[in-house]
Amino acid sequence: MSIHYQEEERLFTLHTDNSTYQMQVDKYGYLLHLYYGRRTEGCMDYLLFYSDRGFSGNPYIAGRDKTYSLDTLPQEYPVMGTGDFRNPALILCNGDGSFSCCLLYESHRIMKGKYGLEGLPAVYAEKEEAESLEITMADPVSGVKVDLLYGVLPHCDIITRTVRIRNEGEDRVTLENVQTACLDFVSGDYDLISFNGRHAMERNFQRTPVEHACQTIGSRRGMSSHQYNPMIILADHECNEDHGACYSMSFVYSGGFKAQVEKDQTGGTRALMGLMDDLFSYPLDKGETFQSPEVILTYSGHGLAGLSHNLHTCIREHVCRGRYRDGGRPILLNSWEGCYFDFTGEDIYRLAVEAKNLGIDMIVMDDGWFGKRDDDISGLGDWVVNEDKLGESLGHLVNRITDLGMKFGIWFEPECISEDSDLYRAHPDWALKIPGRDPVRARYQLVLDFSRKEVVDHIFNAVCSILDQADISYVKWDFNRSITDIFSRDTSVQGKVLYDYVLGLYDFLERLVERYPDLLLEGCSGGGGRFDAGMLYYAPQIWCSDNTDAIDRLRIQYGTSFGYPVSTMGSHVSAVPNHQTGRITPLKTRGIVAMSGTFGYELDPAHMSQEEKDEVVLQVEEYRRFRDLISQGLYYRLTNPFTEETAAWMFVSEDGSEALVSAVMQQVHGASLCTYIRLKGLKAGESYIEEKSGRIYPADALMEAGYPLPVEPGAYNAYQIFLKKI
Numbered sequence: 001m002s003i004h005y006q007e008e009e010r011l012f013t014l015h016t017d018n019s020t021y022q023m024q025v026d027k028y029g030y031l032l033h034l035y036y037g038r039r040t041e042g043c044m045d046y047l048l049f050y051s052d053r054g055f056s057g058n059p060y061i062a063g064r065d066k067t068y069s070l071d072t073l074p075q076e077y078p079v080m081g082t083g084d085f086r087n088p089a090l091i092l093c094n095g096d097g098s099f100s101c102c103l104l105y106e107s108h109r110i111m112k113g114k115y116g117l118e119g120l121p122a123v124y125a126e127k128e129e130a131e132s133l134e135i136t137m138a139d140p141v142s143g144v145k146v147d148l149l150y151g152v153l154p155h156c157d158i159i160t161r162t163v164r165i166r167n168e169g170e171d172r173v174t175l176e177n178v179q180t181a182c183l184d185f186v187s188g189d190y191d192l193i194s195f196n197g198r199h200a201m202e203r204n205f206q207r208t209p210v211e212h213a214c215q216t217i218g219s220r221r222g223m224s225s226h227q228y229n230p231m232i233i234l235a236d237h238e239c240n241e242d243h244g245a246c247y248s249m250s251f252v253y254s255g256g257f258k259a260q261v262e263k264d265q266t267g268g269t270r271a272l273m274g275l276m277d278d279l280f281s282y283p284l285d286k287g288e289t290f291q292s293p294e295v296i297l298t299y300s301g302h303g304l305a306g307l308s309h310n311l312h313t314c315i316r317e318h319v320c321r322g323r324y325r326d327g328g329r330p331i332l333l334n335s336w337e338g339c340y341f342d343f344t345g346e347d348i349y350r351l352a353v354e355a356k357n358l359g360i361d362m363i364v365m366d367d368g369w370f371g372k373r374d375d376d377i378s379g380l381g382d383w384v385v386n387e388d389k390l391g392e393s394l395g396h397l398v399n400r401i402t403d404l405g406m407k408f409g410i411w412f413e414p415e416c417i418s419e420d421s422d423l424y425r426a427h428p429d430w431a432l433k434i435p436g437r438d439p440v441r442a443r444y445q446l447v448l449d450f451s452r453k454e455v456v457d458h459i460f461n462a463v464c465s466i467l468d469q470a471d472i473s474y475v476k477w478d479f480n481r482s483i484t485d486i487f488s489r490d491t492s493v494q495g496k497v498l499y500d501y502v503l504g505l506y507d508f509l510e511r512l513v514e515r516y517p518d519l520l521l522e523g524c525s526g527g528g529g530r531f532d533a534g535m536l537y538y539a540p541q542i543w544c545s546d547n548t549d550a551i552d553r554l555r556i557q558y559g560t561s562f563g564y565p566v567s568t569m570g571s572h573v574s575a576v577p578n579h580q581t582g583r584i585t586p587l588k589t590r591g592i593v594a595m596s597g598t599f600g601y602e603l604d605p606a607h608m609s610q611e612e613k614d615e616v617v618l619q620v621e622e623y624r625r626f627r628d629l630i631s632q633g634l635y636y637r638l639t640n641p642f643t644e645e646t647a648a649w650m651f652v653s654e655d656g657s658e659a660l661v662s663a664v665m666q667q668v669h670g671a672s673l674c675t676y677i678r679l680k681g682l683k684a685g686e687s688y689i690e691e692k693s694g695r696i697y698p699a700d701a702l703m704e705a706g707y708p709l710p711v712e713p714g715a716y717n718a719y720q721i722f723l724k725k726i
Helices: 303-318 345-357 394-402 420-428 453-467 490-515 550-561 587-594 612-630 701-706
Strands: 003-006 011-015 021-026 031-038 088-091 104-112 131-137 144-153 156-166 173-185 190-198 201-209 214-219 232-237 246-252 257-263 269-275 282-284 289-291 294-300 332-334 362-366 407-412 416-417 444-446 472-476 518-523 541-542 598-601 634-637 646-652 658-666 687-690 696-698 719-725
Touching: 003 104, 003 131, 011 131, 011 144, 021 294, 131 453, 144 345, 156 173, 173 246, 173 294, 190 214, 190 282, 190 550, 201 550, 214 472, 214 658, 232 257, 232 269, 232 472, 246 269, 246 303, 257 444, 282 289, 282 490, 294 303, 303 634, 332 345, 332 490, 345 362, 345 394, 345 701, 362 472, 362 518, 394 407, 407 453, 444 687, 490 598, 550 587, 550 612, 550 634, 550 646, 550 658, 587 612, 587 719, 612 646, 696 701
Parallel strands: 332 362, 332 598, 362 407, 407 472, 472 518, 518 541
Antiparallel strands: 003 011, 011 021, 021 031, 088 173, 104 131, 131 144, 144 156, 156 289, 156 294, 173 269, 173 282, 190 201, 190 232, 214 257, 232 246, 246 294, 257 269, 416 444, 634 646, 646 658, 658 719, 687 696, 687 719
C-alpha cells in the first residue's frame, strides 16, 4: 500500500520508494499540508506552528483562538476568502457576486490503480503500479465541492495531482482562477529553477533565489510557449546535479499556464501551478463540473540528476503512448531546410533516393504541398493536395517512395487558417476574431476556433482524407503562432474559450491516434513552443526548436533535459552555414549533438560532397547501434554549457554495463589546456574498456578525476566515447 489513512489522527500519508507526502484534516475540518520530502515514518504535525500574528485573520470557527490563522498555516488547497492573503489555488465568484469559498473535509476514498481524466492527457499506469486518493472538500454555503485527486506511482517516485470542481448548489458560480497543485513548505531556503526563452532559443536554464516576493512565470499565449516552459524546480541552495534535495512540478497541459513561488511572512514557501487566469472566467451552472489538468510532482534527495531520472521515466513510460513509445523510431530526412516551399513531387522523390542511399528510413514532405501554398501568405486550411505543383497525385508519389523501401511523412498545421484560402472565404466566422476589430495576424495567419466542435470535426475529416490517400507513416503537427482575438458568439462564455480550445485540440489528437495507431506523430509549434507533457501524451516526440544550429542546440537540449527524456526531443543535422545563425560547425559535431534526440537530417544531400555523404552513412550506423542506449539509458549532464567551455553529457545503461559519453568544445584557444570530464553513473569498483583505443579505465577514477579530452586544433570539435564494463 502506498496510500495510508489513520482515522484517529485524520492523517493521509502517501509513500513512494524514496519520498513521503503527508497531509492532515485538522480539528476544524481544514486540510493542512504537513510534509513532502525524503521518505519517513510517523506523523509530522509537530511541524505546525501556531502563533498570534498581527493582521492575520482567524476563521470564525476558531472562536477566540488568535493563534489559528489560515494566513500562516500550510494548506493543501488554499482558496480566496478564508483570511489567507498568500497566492490562492482557487478564486471563485458566487452567484451573489461575492468572492468567497471555505473548503472543509467531507470524505475520501482510496482506489487501486491510477485515476484517469476524460478529455485530458494524464499519467497512466497498470493497476498494480499505482494507487489513487480522492479527498472531497465542500463549501457549506455555496454547495461547491472540490475533489482533490492524487495518483501515486511508487517505483517512479511520482505523485500526480488534479482537481475536480462540482457545483452542487442552486446558483451559478464562476471560476476565476484554478491552480491544480499547491506545495506549502513551512521552512527551507530554496532556489527557483525555470526555463525561459524565445522562438529558436527555448528552455534556457535560469536559477534564482526564492525571496520575500512573488515570482511568477507563465503563458498568456494560448499555448505553453517558447518563453516559459510549464515545468519548474525548487532546489535547496546547495543542491547540484548529484547532491541535495529538490522538487519539481510539471503541468500536463498545452495551453496557457501559471506557476508562482512565494516566500511568506513566516519564512514558509508556497509553490502553485495551474491554469493562466488571464482571459479565464469559467461559469458552472448547477450540476456542472470543471476538471483541471494534471500536475506531476516528484522529489529527489540526490540532486537534479535524480529528479530528471524520475521525470524521464514517468514521461517515457507513463505519459507517451503508442507503437513508438519505447523507441525504434525511424531516422528521417525533412524537406524544409532543403527545399522550403519550392519543390515538386520529383524533388521529394529525389530527396528520398538520396536519403535511401545514406541509410535513412523516412522522407518527410514539409509545408507547401496543399492548396495554394507557395509561401506562408495563403492556403492554410485548404487540406487538398496540390497535384499541379507536385505533378502527380499524393498516392502515386508515396507509392514511388515506399517502393524504395522508404517510409513517408507529411506536415500539417491544422489549427490555423490563411485569409487567402477557400476555407476562410466559406467560413470566415471559424477564425478567432473580435467583431468590428481587425484581427492580429502572426505569420500572416489566423487561428481556427477549436473550442467549436464543428470546426474541429471539419478539419479532422479533411486531415483524415489526406492520410487515407496513401501509406503515410508520420505526421508533423505544427502550430506557428500564439492565440489572440479571443471571442465567442455566446458572450456568457467568453472566459471559457481558451480552455475549451485546448480540449478541442486534445479531442482531435485523441481521435487521430485512435484512428491511426501506427502513425508516428511529432509535435511542433514553431519548434519548441508547445513542448510539454500534455502534447507528449499524443505525440511521443516534439521538434525541440526551429534552431538547428548545433552549438545553440547544446543549450536548448540541456535545458529541455531537466524535465523531458532525450527520446522526446526532435533533433536533426542541418546544413552549414546554419540557416538560423550562419555558424559553420563540423559535420561530426552536428551528428553528435543530433544523436542526443530522435535523430534525423534537415538538408539536401545533393549539396554534400561524397566525403560528407560517407560520414553521414557512418553517423546513421552509429545512431542505430546506440539508439536503445540513448533512448532508454540514464541521462547525465556532465557540464553546464551556459557556464563552461565544454558541453558534455552521457548515457548509461540501467545495469551500468555500457556508457556513451558525448562532448563538444564550445571555444578554442591558443595553447589549449587539457579538459577533464568527470563521468557519472558507472559501476563503482569496476573497470571499463574504451572501444576505439582498447584502453581500460577504472570507473572510480573516471568519476573522480575525469576523462581527458583530446587537444586538437579547430573550432567546435566534438567527441563520442563508448565504454563497456569488463
